[in-house]
Amino acid sequence: xxxxVCVKQVPATTAEKRYTSELRLDRAATEAVINPLDExxxxxALRLKEGGVVDEVVYLxxxxxxxxxxxxxxxxxxxDGGVLVTDPALAGADQWVTARVLAxxxxxxxxxxxxxxxxxxxxxxxxxxxxxxxxxxxPLLAYGAELRxxxxxxxxxxxxxxxxxxxxxPLPVVASVTDQVGEPRYASLKGIMAARRVExxxxxxxxxxxxxxxxxSLTRLVGADPPPAKPPAQVISGVGPDEAATRIADWLAERKxxx
Amino acid sequence: MADVAxxxxxxxxxPTRSALELAAGAAELAAAxxxxxxxxxxxxxxxxxxxxxxxxxxxRVVVLDSAAAPAVxxxxxxxxxxxxxxxxxxxxxxxPNGRDLAAVLVGSLGLPAFGPVRAVHMEGGAVRCEMSTLQxxxxxASQSASSAPATSVVLVSSGxxxxxxxxxxxxxxxxxxxxxxxxxxxxxxxxxEAAAIAALEEAEIIVAGGRGVGSEAGFExxxxxxxxxxxxxxxxxxxxxxxxxxxxxxxGQTGKVVKPALYLAVGISGAIQHRxxxxxxxxxVAINRDPDAPIGEFADLFVVGDLFEIVxxxxxxxxxxxxx
Amino acid sequence: xxxxxxxxxxxxxxxxxxxxxxxxxxxLVRQLAEERIAPRxxxxxxxxxxxxxxxxxxxxxxxxxxxxxxxxxxxxxxxIGQAIxxxxxxxxxxxxxxxxxxxxxxxxxxxxxxSEEQKDRYFPRLAxxxxxxxxxxxxxGAGSDVASVRMRARREGEDYxxxxxxxxxxxxxxxxxxxxxxxxxxxxxxxxxxSGFIVETDTPGFSVARLEHKxxxxxxxxxxxxxxxxxxxxANRLGEDGDGFKIAMSTLDRSRLAIASQAVGIxxxxxxxxxxxxxxxxxxxxxxxxxxxxxxxxxxMASQTEAxxxxxxxxxARVDDEDPNLAYWxxxxxxxxxxxxxxxxxxxxxxxxxxxxxxxxxVERMMRDAKITQLYEGTQQIQRLVIARRLLARxxxxxxxx
Numbered sequence: 001x002x003x004x005v006c007v008k009q010v011p012a013t014t015a016e017k018r019y020t021s022e023l024r025l026d027r028a029a030t031e032a033v034i035n036p037l038d039e040x041x042x043x044x045a046l047r048l049k050e051g052g053v054v055d056e057v058v059y060l061x062x063x064x065x066x067x068x069x070x071x072x073x074x075x076x077x078x079x080d081g082g083v084l085v086t087d088p089a090l091a092g093a094d095q096w097v098t099a100r101v102l103a104x105x106x107x108x109x110x111x112x113x114x115x116x117x118x119x120x121x122x123x124x125x126x127x128x129x130x131x132x133x134x135x136x137x138x139p140l141l142a143y144g145a146e147l148r149x150x151x152x153x154x155x156x157x158x159x160x161x162x163x164x165x166x167x168x169x170p171l172p173v174v175a176s177v178t179d180q181v182g183e184p185r186y187a188s189l190k191g192i193m194a195a196r197r198v199e200x201x202x203x204x205x206x207x208x209x210x211x212x213x214x215x216x217s218l219t220r221l222v223g224a225d226p227p228p229a230k231p232p233a234q235v236i237s238g239v240g241p242d243e244a245a246t247r248i249a250d251w252l253a254e255r256k257x258x259x
Numbered sequence: 260m261a262d263v264a265x266x267x268x269x270x271x272x273x274p275t276r277s278a279l280e281l282a283a284g285a286a287e288l289a290a291a292x293x294x295x296x297x298x299x300x301x302x303x304x305x306x307x308x309x310x311x312x313x314x315x316x317x318x319r320v321v322v323l324d325s326a327a328a329p330a331v332x333x334x335x336x337x338x339x340x341x342x343x344x345x346x347x348x349x350x351x352x353x354x355p356n357g358r359d360l361a362a363v364l365v366g367s368l369g370l371p372a373f374g375p376v377r378a379v380h381m382e383g384g385a386v387r388c389e390m391s392t393l394q395x396x397x398x399x400a401s402q403s404a405s406s407a408p409a410t411s412v413v414l415v416s417s418g419x420x421x422x423x424x425x426x427x428x429x430x431x432x433x434x435x436x437x438x439x440x441x442x443x444x445x446x447x448x449x450x451x452e453a454a455a456i457a458a459l460e461e462a463e464i465i466v467a468g469g470r471g472v473g474s475e476a477g478f479e480x481x482x483x484x485x486x487x488x489x490x491x492x493x494x495x496x497x498x499x500x501x502x503x504x505x506x507x508x509x510x511g512q513t514g515k516v517v518k519p520a521l522y523l524a525v526g527i528s529g530a531i532q533h534r535x536x537x538x539x540x541x542x543x544v545a546i547n548r549d550p551d552a553p554i555g556e557f558a559d560l561f562v563v564g565d566l567f568e569i570v571x572x573x574x575x576x577x578x579x580x581x582x583x
Numbered sequence: 584x585x586x587x588x589x590x591x592x593x594x595x596x597x598x599x600x601x602x603x604x605x606x607x608x609x610x611l612v613r614q615l616a617e618e619r620i621a622p623r624x625x626x627x628x629x630x631x632x633x634x635x636x637x638x639x640x641x642x643x644x645x646x647x648x649x650x651x652x653x654x655x656x657x658x659x660x661x662x663i664g665q666a667i668x669x670x671x672x673x674x675x676x677x678x679x680x681x682x683x684x685x686x687x688x689x690x691x692x693x694x695x696x697x698s699e700e701q702k703d704r705y706f707p708r709l710a711x712x713x714x715x716x717x718x719x720x721x722x723x724g725a726g727s728d729v730a731s732v733r734m735r736a737r738r739e740g741e742d743y744x745x746x747x748x749x750x751x752x753x754x755x756x757x758x759x760x761x762x763x764x765x766x767x768x769x770x771x772x773x774x775x776x777x778s779g780f781i782v783e784t785d786t787p788g789f790s791v792a793r794l795e796h797k798x799x800x801x802x803x804x805x806x807x808x809x810x811x812x813x814x815x816x817x818a819n820r821l822g823e824d825g826d827g828f829k830i831a832m833s834t835l836d837r838s839r840l841a842i843a844s845q846a847v848g849i850x851x852x853x854x855x856x857x858x859x860x861x862x863x864x865x866x867x868x869x870x871x872x873x874x875x876x877x878x879x880x881x882x883x884m885a886s887q888t889e890a891x892x893x894x895x896x897x898x899x900a901r902v903d904d905e906d907p908n909l910a911y912w913x914x915x916x917x918x919x920x921x922x923x924x925x926x927x928x929x930x931x932x933x934x935x936x937x938x939x940x941x942x943x944x945x946v947e948r949m950m951r952d953a954k955i956t957q958l959y960e961g962t963q964q965i966q967r968l969v970i971a972r973r974l975l976a977r978x979x980x981x982x983x984x985x
Contacts, residue, residue, distance in 0.1 A: 037513070095372050096365055103366075127372050127414075130331075130362020139443045140331055140363065143355040155447065158355070161507055163452040167329055169444045179513040180506060186615055189645035189658055192607055218371035218407035223400035227391070233545075233555055237563035244564050245572035248544065249580060251560050255542060257464070257521045258488065258577055551863050 001149065002056040003045045004111040005079075006102055006128075008035040008120050009063050009070035034070045037117030039077075039184035044147050044177050045115055046078040046185070053149045056080045058109065062090065062101050068200055075195035076187035082198060083109065087205040089212035094219045099131035101215060104208040106136060113154060114174045118143055129176040139169035145180035261347035261384070261409075262294040264340075266357055267312055267320065268330065272304030276461045277352035277417060279315045284379075284420035285350050286316030291381040292347050298429065299323055299340055299349070301333040306433075313429035315422060320429045329446060330356035334363040335439035342368065346410055348379070348386045353414045353516070354460070361412045363441065371403040374414030375516070377539065386411045395538050416539075417460035418518030452505075459510065464490025464521045467510055467537070470497040471526020471547060471566055478503055480570045481525055487577040493517065495533045511536035525566050529554025546570065599663060599900035608660070609667050615644060616675035624676035627802035628948050633757055634802055637679045641672070642712025650687040650694075651710035655702065662899030666844040670892070673848025674855070677952035678802035680848060682715075684841040685754045689716025691834045692762040692779050696822040701781060705760060717758035718838070719749040719782075719808060720831050726751075727965050729831060730773030734810065736765035736780065743767070743780065743820065745813040748792070753959070755806030756791040758784055763810075764831050767824045777827030781819040788813035799951035836910040837902055839917040839960045843895045846920035846956040850888040853924075853931035853949045857881060860944075861934055871934075880934060884927040891920040911973040918966040921956035928953040 009032050034042075048054040057079040061067045064086060071082035085105050090097065106114055114136075119126035133140035141147075144156030145164070155168045156175060187195075205212060236247050252258045265281035267274060274282075278298070285296035295318030300309045302325070309320040321344070323336040337360055341349055351361035353375040365372045373379070373388035377398070380387050387402050388411075403411050459465065466485040468478055478492065485492045492508060499509040510517055512532040522540035527533060529545065529552055537543070538557060545558040546566045555561040562569065620637055627634050641647050649665045651657025660668070665687065673680035690709050693701055708714040725731040734747025745765050749755065761782045768776030782789065792807040821830055858881055861872035871877050898912035906912070928950035932939035939946045957963045975982045 096369060099366055100369075125372075126358050127362040127365050127412075130359050131366030131372075133440070134334070134363040134366025137440050139440050140359060141444065142331075142359055142362075159507065161458050163450045165329075165446050165450075166448040167444055168447045186644060187611055188643065189608065189611065189649070192611060193658060196604070216404065216406060218369070218404055219373065219401050220404045221399055222387070222402050224397050227395065227398050230557060230559075233558045233561040235555070235561045235563065237550060239564075241564060241568035241572050244562055244569050245576045248546075248560070248562060248569075248573055249576040251544070252521070252577075253580070257542065258580065551865070 001054045001113075002058065002109075002111040003048065003054050003113045003115055004058050004060050004083075004106060004109050005038070005041050005045045005074070006114065006116045006132075007038045007042065007059050007061050007070050007074050009033070009061065009067040010035045010120060032066065032069060034073050035117060035120045037119055037179070038074075039117070040179050040181045041115045041117045041177050042074055042077055042079075043184040044144075044181045048147070048149060049078070054113075058083065058111070060102065060105055060109065061085070062093070062098060062105075064091070068202075071200055072195045072198070073187065075198055076191040077185055078191065082200045084200055084202045085204075085208070086202060087212075089205055089215065092217060093215070094217040095125045095127045095131060096218045097215045099128050099135055101205070101208065101210065102128065103132045103135040104210055105203060106132065108208070110172075112171045112173075113147075113149070114138075114172075115147065116174075116176045118176050118178050129174055133174035136174065138172055138174050141167055141169055141173050141175040144175055144177045147175055147177055147181075261289075261292045262297045262318075262344060263289040263292060263348050263350065264297040264299055264344055264346040265317075265350040266352060266360060267298040267300040267305070267309075267317075268352070268356060269300060269302035269305040269308055269325075272308065274300075274304075274308055274312060274315070275302075276422070276458070277354060277357065278312070279422035280417065280420045281350045281352060281415060282312055282315035282317050283423040284415060285348075286318075286423070287420070288348065288350075288379065288381060288386075289318070292384075294347070295319065297321065297344055297346060299337060301325070301330065301337075303327045306431075309431040310428040313427040314425050316425060317429040320431050321434045322431060323434045329359075329444050331359040331363065331441045331444055332439075334360065334367070334441040335437035336434040338364060338367045338439070339437045340434045341410060347381075347384070348411045348413050350379075350413050350415050353416045358414065361414055363439075364412050367439075368410070369408065370410050370412050371407045372412045372414070373401055375416040376413055377416075377419070379413055379415070385409075386413060388413060391539070395535060416516060416518055417458075418539075459491060459493050459508065459515045459517050462491040462493075462517070463519050464488045464523075465493045465510075465517060465519045465537075465540075466490055466523045466525065467493035467495065467527060468498050468504070468525050469495035469527030469533070470501075471528075472498060472503065473526070475503040477567070480567070480574070484523070484525075484570050484574045484577075487574045487581075488521070488523075490519070490521070490523075495527045524554055524558070525570060527554060528552045529557070597897075597900050597904045597906060599896050601663065601896070605663060605667060608664055609671055611644070612646065612668050612671035613674075615640065615646075616671050620672060620679050621675040624678070624945060625942070625948065627676065627678050629942070631796070631801040633804055634679055634682075638682050638712065638715070641679075641682055646672075647683055647686045647712035648710035649683065650690070651706050655706035655710045657706070657710035662840070662903045663896050666840070666847075666895055666899050669841055669844040670848040670851070673845045674852035676802075677845060677849050677949070677955075678800045680845050681753060681800060681803045684838075684845060685717060686712070686715065687841060688718045688834070688838045689754070689758065689760070689762055691838055692718070692821055692830050693781060695833050695837075696779065696826060696830045697781070701819070701821075705781065708759075714759035715754055715757055717752055717754040717761050718834065719752045719755065719761045719763040721749060721751045723748065723750045725773075727962055730777075730828065732764055732766060732773050732777060734763075734765040735769065736767045736778055736815070738767065741817050743778075743815045743817065745780065745782065745788075745810040745815055747810055749808040749810075751795065751959075752806050752808055753803055755808045756794060756804045760784065761808075762821070762834075764827045765810075767827075771825065774828045775825055777831070778824050779821035779827045779830045780815050781821065782810075782813060782815055786813050786815070798954060799948070800955055835961060836913055839966075840895065840898055840902060840913045842956055842960045843891070843898070843913070843916040843920040846917070846924035846953065847888060847892045847895055849949055849953050849956065850884070850891065850920070850924040850927040853928040853946055853953075854881065854884040854888055856944075856946055856949070857884065857931040857934040860938075877934060880930050884930055887923045888927055891916070891923040894919055908973065910969055914961070914966040914969040914973075917956075917960065918963055918970065921953075921963060921966075924953040924956050925950075
């Protein structure tokens with residue numbers, strides 16, 4: 001059984017430079033990383049392989065040449081192969097184009113399970129898994145806290161406000177998982193060294209039988225601005241708790257948030 | 260002249276809050292587009308309750324299915340209904356169910372997709388959507404490309420529109436049955452783990468606790484404050500990971516995104532991963548003993564002090580004012 | 584007498600270059616260190632407990648086998664790669680950084696003088712981290728003066744019986760196997776009569792007499808070891824009788840480089856912590872990082888740490904090349920790095936002000952940890968002797984110093 005995990009390379013979330021009693025992460029905004037939410041999909045796929053249910057885990061990414069980095073980082077965690085779809089015509093692709101292209105690649109790879117993270121960290125799109133399912137004509141099992149494979153079917157545990165449902169669909173499926181899957185593993189040094197030796201497959205649009213005109217973005221950006229500046233916070237400090245409570249209540253009352 | 264459609268999810272025989280919010284939003288947008296709001300109803304009670312969406316703003320409602328089945332299974336009739344109605348936009352809630360259906364629409368019909376949006380307007384006969392990206396660092400405006408189909412799919416976060424209470428009944432029709440691969444998805448088991456947790460996305464007032472609360476017992480004071488305010492309790496990832504609250508209360512990058520009228524952040528530092536889940540709240544009050552906590556940079560009111568001293572006193576003060 | 588010639592090191596073709604692989608390695612270790620090691624550092628210091636969980640973590644991520652060949656299950660990283668591992672762990676916690684350091688130090692005598700059979704017997708378990716080694720040379724009366732070792736190794740048939748005491752042995756109480764140095768020929772004196780042995784610690788007669796209470800690296804067990812007629816087969820002797828002193832010196836010439844890396848890591852951790860603190864701390868209405876006095880301190884800390892790092896890498900390249908002058912380089916690196924770590928951590932406490940003195944903040948621990956880098960694996964004074972000896976030799980000046 002084969003799982004293809006779709007991974008996206010995104011800019012790192014700029015962490016606050018903050019000091020606490022532990023040393024804090026400090027990542028440059030220009031550093032490119034695997035979309036953090038995809039790491040959960042990678043972890044889930046590798047666990048299924050370790051459990052003996054899955055024989056092969058392959059990573060698929062669409063992006064510029066440098067997205068091969070994301071594939072190698074994924075392989076450093078574990079896995080068997082990587083496929084990069086790259087083409088100048090795909091620069092700035094929107095969710096529809098991404099889904100269309102990934103679907104074409106997935107049709108060629110024909111896995112029993114296509115697995116993705118629940119959204120991407122940069123645009124927070126989240127529609128790609130479902131759009132891929134629709135294009136490929138496959139059932140969608142999205143937002144799984146856990147993915148299980150049984151004989152010929154896939155199941156996810158999907159949380160809701162009162163508990164959870166177990167949703168099931170026959171293979172092949174398209175699935176997405178959330179961070180409830182559990183902490184993604186670190187790459188090991190041997191994993192990194194092995195990943196360097198893997199030969200990645202690279203496809204351009206022509207290899208997928210796609211015409212650049214057929215994958216033009218359906219949306220366009222017409223403006224980008226920083227958000228309107230917010231006035232600085234009003235600060236209450238250096239007063240006792242009774243005074244603080246009174247002042248907060250006054251503030252809330254002024255804004256009609258309490259009686 | 261163009262209609263604006265919206266997903267209207269029913270649960271337990273009633274329209275969900277998102278259905279009512281989107282009805283109002285669709286009506287507002289449709290007025291600008293010169294058409295009417297069209298509800299696409301599904302879920303238990305959809306057939307019986309469809310007409311009542313008129314009071315919420317819908318001109319007409321197409322009933323897709325009333326079965327108690329995963330939302331995604333109505334994809335077949337949904338796609339056909341959207342194809343037939345050819346609205347200028349389909350509004351979908353930014354919930355897992357809403358996203359499932361929005362995604363299947365995008366893939367099946369090849370539609371431009373936007374959102375979750377902060378705002379959506381009509382401009383020159385097409386929709387123009389404003390979104391917050393890069394963890395709030397940028398506000399982008401997008402439209403569909405000129406070569407794109409005329410229907411856009413727009414994800415709308417809870418709290419973007421307020422339900423309106425009008426009058427009138429909507430004209431109801433039944434969508435023809437249509438199969439899709441999504442009908443193969445079925446629920447094989449359901450479990451209720453705890454008393455129903457009020458959906459955070461729908462709350463007007465949220466009292467959220469973070470690492471500073473320190474323990475499960477510490478959240479008791481927040482429960483009481485939330486009750487006094489008529490709100491609900493939420494939490495940062497630190498508190499949820501520590502097991503002090505159920506996972507469903509987690510707000511942030513990997514949790515819920517909320518937009519309440521009041522967000523009271525107690526013992527929360529305000530790191531970016533949490534901020535993206537609540538920065539759109541109308542009023543943000545933070546209580547933290549660290550004067551340099553990042554949350555001070557985007558709160559409206561920042562109170563430096565011991566939350567264990569202040570929160571119970573605040574609860575008492577609010578109760579006192581209610582009684583007076 | 585001819586005037587002294589240039590003291591400059593013979594220039595050779597040995598340069599060094601950091602690669603993309605080095606960066607990836609650093610990113611991996613840094614992530615592990617920040618997420619899993621740093622949060623444990625204060626507790627390890629307070630409880631003075633050996634961090635078995637972190638040893639397991641390092642082993643699982645193949646970070647204890649970096650000095651071992653692939654055929655033994657190691658990853659055979661170059662010297663700079665091994666330095667990066669130690670540096671990044673030390674940046675988070677000096678105690679934990681001793682785990683990869685001693686994994687190599689304990690095995691070095693076998694790497695330098697052991698037979699293939701001995702390597703095949705022990706290295707697989709060391710490379711995987713299943714077993715921990717330790718290097719047992721120092722005694723109460725033999726610290727800087729290595730030749731003063733008194734422990735005996737009495738030949739009896741095909742075996743040796745080791746008797747005596749070793750002191751200040753890092754990881755002595757947690758090691759599965761030791762490389763031990765004892766006199767096989769007491770009359771010949773330390774330089775000619777010492778031999779090296781591989782001793783498994785479950786051998787009868789071996790015991791841990793006590794553990795030291797220390798100023799710093801408190802989670803690292805520093806043990807006094809007692810050998811009471813510990814039976815060691817001749818197959819466990821390293822090289823020939825009498826080779827011990829040379830093996831020990833050769834080991835120290837290389838192992839002190841790991842201490843240099845540890846010191847660089849400690850200095851970097853202190854510098855980073857001081858910078859982050861100064862950027863948040865406000866006094867007199869401003870961030871203290873905006874005061875020149877603080878900026879000057881930070882600039883000194885950062886640039887001196889970088890100098891120590893680059894010198895360490897240059898030394899690594901020379902060790903990789905088996906440069907005949909490598910001892911000069913490793914001594915210089917350890918000297919500079921150790922002093923830099925002490926200076927940087929002291930300044931870090933200064934930047935923190937009063938907060939730097941309390942245990943809630945990590946810099947006081949870093950300062951206590953840094954001190955050892957000026958003391959073990961050859962005190963700074965010994966390093967200066969080594970360097971001076973080489974300088975004089977190269978300049979053709981006869982050495983008459985004490």
